[in-house]
Amino acid sequence: MVRSFGAGLWGLTPVGQRTRRKLLRHLRAVMSEVDGQEVHLPGLQYRDRWEQSGRWESFENEMFTLRNRDGQELCLAPSHEEGMVHLVDGRVRSYDDLPVLVYQIATKFRDDRPRNGLVRSKEFTMKDAYSFHASESSLGATYRRIREAYLRLFDDLGLTVAVVEADNSVMGGSRSEEFVAPVENGSHRLRFCRDCRFGVSDEHGDLERFEGGDDCPECGGTLTASEAIEVGHIFELGTRYSERMGLTVDLRDGSSRDVLMGSYGIGVERLLQTIAQQHADTDGLSWPVTGWGSIAPFRAAIVPIGDDESVRETAETLYARCGPDDVLLFDGDRSPGERFAESDLLGIPVKLILGNQFRETGNVELEFRDGQTDYATPGDVPEIVSRFAAGRSGG
Amino acid sequence: MVRSFGAGLWGLTPVGQRTRRKLLRHLRAVMSEVDGQEVHLPGLQYRDRWEQSGRWESFENEMFTLRNRDGQELCLAPSHEEGMVHLVDGRVRSYDDLPVLVYQIATKFRDDRPRNGLVRSKEFTMKDAYSFHASESSLGATYRRIREAYLRLFDDLGLTVAVVEADNSVMGGSRSEEFVAPVENGSHRLRFCRDCRFGVSDEHGDLERFEGGDDCPECGGTLTASEAIEVGHIFELGTRYSERMGLTVDLRDGSSRDVLMGSYGIGVERLLQTIAQQHADTDGLSWPVTGWGSIAPFRAAIVPIGDDESVRETAETLYARCGPDDVLLFDGDRSPGERFAESDLLGIPVKLILGNQFRETGNVELEFRDGQTDYATPGDVPEIVSRFAAGRSGG
Structure with a gap:
């Protein structure tokens, strides 16, 4: 920072x-x-x-x-x-x-x-x-x-x-x-x-x-x-x-x-x-989210795991639909664990994980910064993520 | 400025x-x-x-x-x-x-x-x-x-x-x-x-x-x-x-x-x-307008003339619909002439005049900074004015 x-x-x-x-x-x-x-x-x-x-x-x-x-x-x-x-x-x-x-x-x-x-x-x-x-x-x-x-x-x-x-x-x-x-x-x-x-x-x-x-x-x-x-x-x-x-x-x-x-x-x-x-907690920053939104540097981090085509395509689609200027799409060589840790360190409110769960059910795993998890279809994710934007409801 | x-x-x-x-x-x-x-x-x-x-x-x-x-x-x-x-x-x-x-x-x-x-x-x-x-x-x-x-x-x-x-x-x-x-x-x-x-x-x-x-x-x-x-x-x-x-x-x-x-x-x-x-010209600033839009301080100036109710109401409506954060609504005691001069001095791309023409026909008189004039219904004005916004088409 x-x-x-x-x-x-x-x-x-x-x-x-x-x-x-x-x-x-x-x-x-x-x-x-x-x-x-x-x-x-x-x-x-x-x-x-x-x-x-x-x-x-x-x-x-x-x-x-x-x-x-x-x-x-x-x-x-x-x-x-x-x-x-x-x-x-x-x-x-x-x-x-x-x-x-x-x-x-x-x-x-x-x-x-x-x-x-x-x-x-x-x-x-x-x-x-x-x-x-x-x-x-x-x-x-x-x-x-x-x-x-x-x-x-x-x-x-x-x-x-x-x-x-x-x-x-x-x-x-x-x-x-x-x-x-x-x-x-x-x-x-x-x-x-x-x-x-x-x-x-x-x-x-x-x-x-x-x-x-x-x-x-x-x-x-x-x-x-x-x-x-x-x-x-x-x-x-x-x-x-x-x-x-x-x-x-x-x-x-x-x-x-x-x-x-x-x-x-x-x-x-x-x-x-x-x-x-x-x-902050022991994993790093944890920017608060209120009815107004959040000043977190990104509203979500997308973590694709593995490189099969449907994971890659869904990651790109989520990136485009969740607000590409305000979402972090992890790519490159680092391990999923390193990506999770970096997202938590930066205090990003939610990680959108495309891994086994996605391959088995087609659902995105949402892991929130407070440790809670949830699942949603790729189509439902942008609306869920929008509450982490800055100033959505006008302040 | x-x-x-x-x-x-x-x-x-x-x-x-x-x-x-x-x-x-x-x-x-x-x-x-x-x-x-x-x-x-x-x-x-x-x-x-x-x-x-x-x-x-x-x-x-x-x-x-x-x-x-x-x-x-x-x-x-x-x-x-x-x-x-x-x-x-x-x-x-x-x-x-x-x-x-x-x-x-x-x-x-x-x-x-x-x-x-x-x-x-x-x-x-x-x-x-x-x-x-x-x-x-x-x-x-x-x-x-x-x-x-x-x-x-x-x-x-x-x-x-x-x-x-x-x-x-x-x-x-x-x-x-x-x-x-x-x-x-x-x-x-x-x-x-x-x-x-x-x-x-x-x-x-x-x-x-x-x-x-x-x-x-x-x-x-x-x-x-x-x-x-x-x-x-x-x-x-x-x-x-x-x-x-x-x-x-x-x-x-x-x-x-x-x-x-x-x-x-x-x-x-x-x-x-x-x-x-x-x-600039002899009347003052004249911020350019391109396909991208304009950095003029306001996209339009609304000049109500006289104080009858329909003029006042239409001025308020135009103000709300044309982007209130980006439009100058003249009020107060100054004469129409002073308002026109101030709008031109600031280089505002268009004046929306609510005067005799409006009372007679219901149309707004649009006087552009280059001196051209046009007329439009109050409902059509916001779309006309939107091209003077900054960055409308994304730059």
Whole structure:
């Protein structure tokens, strides 16, 4: 799935990129449902706008800075509040141009101390959204709408997350929440409730007030103790940026005011790694399947055993009918055992086995990733396999 | 479409990003047709691999370099030959693992002197592909296959390009060709043949041997003189990288050899700007439509005039049936004239006008971007509009 390029830098192999692309498609679908408009900003940014916002210094060692051939200072943007203010400035003039929700799927650079593989890397992809408002109530409504959309997204992806009230720290603003996923060997300690998603972590709030097994203070359920990692963070930024950067709108009464902002980030590779960690077993990955579908790199693996003609022909037919761009057809010299192991290692939801059973009965043996088996006629297989596609039911 | 972020840095607005996304979808489809596998490499890279390939110094002032918090030197990759060698190293061991074609759609950084808007920017997107081979003949076959695929791609996009024999310069290797598009105010001077795509530029080869109006030395057609910009560059790299970086494969006879490589780049935003420049008129952009479809940001603009109920209802119906994610429905206070002008400025291929004609006859007035008009029943409109979608016929 991934290959190291040195401390904190990762590349994705074809199989890893397949999974990432399915996740990105779903992220775009979710953003489209909440009327987000996709944009694309540069990652390199000149110093001036960061001076204006007051953040050039505040990222300290975590921001990569450099100079161009003419000696001008630039940074590799660790987040894009400044850029988004610049993008909408001049395009948004009046209260009735608002609210606006823009997002991008963009590379972020942070000179963080690498740890936990993809979790703290120096370069990563973020799906970051930014909203602009003429009133507190509009900001609050969009904040809640995106919060709910992100929680649905995590459900669709089969990810367990808790919501932790958080500090705004370097982002600024008035309110923020983190989406924190319980995993083994995470970077934070978490107490959370599986029923209502209440969470408290050692990074934000008073973890020591709670133990695993305690009653949930929100719903009375039972708290679980776990290590965890952050997969998303949403902020009511208020006028933190617009005030300093001069982004105002005219109101109905003829006065003008600083625009209110929210920002909403999800770490893409982090999310991939977290889903993988929550579901892996001793045979390898095991990408979850929900009513939405699955981000597994392939929806099925076809394993023909032996080389008689009907096996080969049926394998080709299944390949064509199950979605050839999304199905792995094993060929080459390797043994059936090696193919089974590779399919399980990659977390492919089902193996379509054409072996003795097929030769005797004409039925395909389906071995699901959880070890269950079933049999179906070659004609019935495509429909069965379609539920493992990404986004079949629209997310 | 775009917004400046300072010298050499550009952001894309929602409309610009829509067009870019359509182009990216088509690029991926074309790469998939030639069995390319998508991967994703980091843009930040440690110095060591660039020392190994001998390119740390050769990019001179065009490569952005920086240090991390621990003082290690990194660059922002201006191209990815080194990274791709690292990605396939260990995964490719024997001649029967080859050929392999991998590609990515990735941000590149080059500290070039900015000019011509998107054409020479310090940060841009490249679709860069890299092939790996055990023999010269395999490299040659893939090179020709990708050359043809890229020419089909340019045709699909409605772009006129010439093919210019080029130097390999800092990339190294034995053979390369540039795809050069004639435009007004380009960075190169070009003589080219519209019939056979022969071209010679002032950057590569002896431009002075030819004048506009001369016979084409390849096919006997007529040469045209133009300014031009480069939109793609393909290279037979040979063993330039594998030798230095130790990438070998075992051959059938038990010996081993350095892997042969090719690389194939297309500049994404450059391509967008070039298509726009080749087709714009005094009213604005005019995205071309071919048998493949169009990368226009929307396939149609619906302009309801007046607010009677049947106009409003028909506008909504057209919006839903013509592909709501890909059609612009004008609402709000602006005048029909302003809406028409905006649609033309964005280069939307057709305006669907619901005005007097509709009230009198029930027919929708279709005004195409080239000024032609037609009429159709609301039921017939979706089929007419579908030919302006991106990639309808599969590219």
